[in-house]
Amino acid sequence: MVKHHQVDVFISGAGPVGLVLAYQLTRLGITTFIIDAANKASPDFPMYGRACSLQPGTLEIFDRLELFDDLAQEAHRRGTQVQAPVKLLDFVLAEKAEDDHRITASCAGSNGEAIQVKARYIVGADGGGSTVRKLAGIPFVGEHKDQHWVRIDGIVKTNIPDARTGFGSFESRTYGPVLFVALDHGATRIGYVLTAELFEKYGMQMTQEQAVAEAKLAVAPFELEFEEVHWHTVYGIQQRVAETFVDRGRIILAGDAAHTHSSGAAQGMNTGMHDVSNLSWRLAGVIKHCFKPEVLQNYSEERRVIAQRLIEMDKTISQLIYGVKPKGFEDRPEEPSVLLREYFKSVGGFLSGFISYPANLLNDVTHAIPEIAILPGFRSEDVPLRKPGIGPTVTSTRLHELTRFDGKFKILVFAGKPTMSRDRLQILRKQIDEHDGRIAVAAEFLTIIAGGFEGAIDACLGMRKFGKGYFDVDYGAHWKYGVSQERGALVVLRPDGILGVSAPLDGFVDVVVPYFERLLMSTLAKQPLLHNVTAGVGELNIANESSLESGKPVNGIVA
Structure with missing residues (x-):
């Protein structure tokens, strides 16, 4: 059955x-x-x-x-x-x-x-x-490298300094960089290169006893004893991409x-x-x-x-770990271990996960404001913000806390100082109120006001706020994003936190609307929706007017 x-x-x-x-x-x-x-x-x-x-x-x-x-x-x-x-x-x-x-x-x-x-x-x-x-x-395009590494997990006893502090390595003259990682449950991972000589001696059938014996030699002059061995392997390197x-x-x-x-x-x-x-x-x-x-x-x-x-970087890293100078490093006099440290520093941002994407359908470089410090395709920076309220009970928050990965685009309204940017804010308010609600299916607004203000957001802006509002008390958010306090800006974040496009405060119709029209289904774009923009992607809810912090829904979009 x-x-x-x-x-x-x-x-x-x-x-x-x-x-x-x-x-x-x-x-x-x-x-x-x-x-x-x-x-x-x-x-x-x-x-x-x-x-x-x-x-x-x-x-x-x-x-x-x-x-x-x-x-x-x-x-x-x-x-x-x-x-x-x-x-x-x-x-x-x-x-x-x-x-x-x-x-x-x-x-x-x-x-x-x-x-x-x-x-x-x-x-x-x-x-x-x-x-x-x-x-x-x-x-699956790529190659299998003729390089082999050893990994062993187990409970160890050693006099290696700071052996349980986390992730590290040290250099062995004969085994190259020796990996030493503190795992959970008191275990440790040790890794070393299986050099050509060692591979000829042991091959892929290297036993647990042989792997442990070589590990002890690899960490010399420190002492190492395995009280338990949980697992060991010899593996080759494949560098391939679909x-x-x-x-x-x-x-x-x-x-x-x-x-x-x-x-x-x-x-x-x-x-x-x-x-x-x-x-x-x-x-x-x-x-x-x-x-x-x-x-x-x-x-x-x-x-x-x-x-x-990443694979191009990995080719360099794996060869240097193996003790071979890769292409572009052949004429350098330094040892591979020195070059490896230097190379890690040069690509540290990428390897840490702070990556960027090129201009494409979702990353609109053409219409982005030149002065914005973060380009389309780059990750959004986290910045401290203050929630509205009066007195010592007011709590702080972070932009990343307010822009969780919930499937929605975030339209950040950097309002600048409202006393200086009010004309542009009024144009934005009018453009949103006259919009037919297409963007509301996929996005929500968030207002960031430069400076502090003890009172309601609406009163500070002189109009209904755009979504929820927060204060950039020390102007750090505006500074980090390169937004003028006089002119303000619109910044659209993708649901994965990548900046999609930026626009002037009065550029909602000219920049933001066309951006979303390229992404949204045309059938959705033709539907006038009474929709609370805080709903999830594709969830079509009829908003109860009394439940909306930002006020009355106008022509289908609440902002």
């Missing part, structure tokens, strides 16, 4: 990428069915090493997904149940299907039971050997299924989290018939460029 399921998105792979994608899609009202070939909750599941480093950019994503505190507290939140062990056998993409469920995935459970899942989209988050990618026939991350508009790749490289820069899981951050809101918006298909296809354009850039 076949078990049948019907969902919006079928996800193959319940590692960090698949799980966080399922979490975010569930938050956005999208149904998912997620499987994994392995039952990782089983006590019989074999121990093996997993990603252990979270870069600052990934922590920022978790914060704006409202996951950071839960993860820090080791809490667990159930949104969708992982089906495991379940193996994906095949899937078919139909040209047409009822209710647009064009994907039919055939799976097998551990006891041989047949499972069939109908979905609108399928996401391969199933690692470097991705079944989804192989079944789709998507080429030819596309979105195939035929319905088959999507993320994480290692889309790109793979060495672990030298601790980028695997972190890059996968950026894939999820870039993908989830697009997928939800397209499923809800809010965004045009081009918005989803743009995921492949943006993330593939980043993956290719």
Whole structure:
């Protein structure tokens, strides 16, 4: 008997990428069915090493997904149940299907039971050997490097200074950079290069005893004893990227299924989290018939460029770790270890997760205000703001706290000093009031006023505020974003926190409206909507006038 399921998105792979994608899609009202070939909750599941480093950019994503505190507290939140062990056998993409469920995935459970899942989209988050990618026939372009590394996890006793402080490495004359990472539950990860001489001696069949013996030599003159060994491996390096991350508009790749490289820069899981951050809101918006298909296809354009850039960096990093001077460094007199430190410093921002995207459909450089300090395609900077109110009970907040990853664009109204910018604010107010509500489906407004003011936001502006209002007491937000206190500005943030476009305060009709018209479905654009802009993407709510802080909805848009 076949078990049948019907969902919006079928996800193959319940590692960090698949799980966080399922979490975010569930938050956005999208149904998912997620499987994994392995039952990782089983006590019989074999121990093996997993990603252990979270870069600052990934922590920022978790914060704006409202996951950071839960993860820090080791809490667990159930949104969708992982089906495991379940193996994906095949899937078919139909040209047409009822209710647009064009994907039919055939799976097998551990006891041989047949499972069939109908979905609108399928996401391969199933690692470097991705079944989804192989079944789709998507080429995985790149090479396998003739370099091998060793990793060992276990409980150790050592006199290495600060051995439990976190993530670090030191240089061995014969083994190259030796990785030393404090893991959870008192465990430690040790890694070193399996040089050509050692590989000739041991090969891929290097035993646990041999790996431990070489690890002791690698950390000399420090002492090292393994009280327990949880896992060890010898692995080669593959540097590959999928030819596309979105195939035929319905088959999507993320994480290692889309790109793979060495672990030298601790980028695997972190890059996968950026894939999820870039993908989830697009997928939800397209499923809800809010965004045009081009918005989803743009995921492949943006993330593939980043993956290719990462792999080029990884080629340099992995060779330097291996003790070889790569192209461009051949004539440098310094040792590879010195060059490695120098190179890490030069690409530190990118590796930390603070990336940027080129001009494209979503990053409108053409109409951006030249003086704005953050260009379209770059991440939005976090800045402190003050909530409205009087007296010592007033609490502060942060822009990133106010712009969580909830699937919505954010239109930041940098009001400047209202006494100086009121003429432009009045034009903006008029333009919004006369708009027909198309943008309200996908965006919400947020007003930032330069300086402090003890009173209501509306009174400070001299008109109804644009969404919720906050004070930039020390002018730091205006300064960091390069906004004039006299002229103000409009800044549109994408749902993943990337700046999409900027405009003058009076440029709502000329810049902001055309920007959204390029993204929104034309059928949505023709609908006059009484809609509270704080609703999720594609959720069409009839706003109760008395419940709106910002006042009466005018011609369908509340701002």
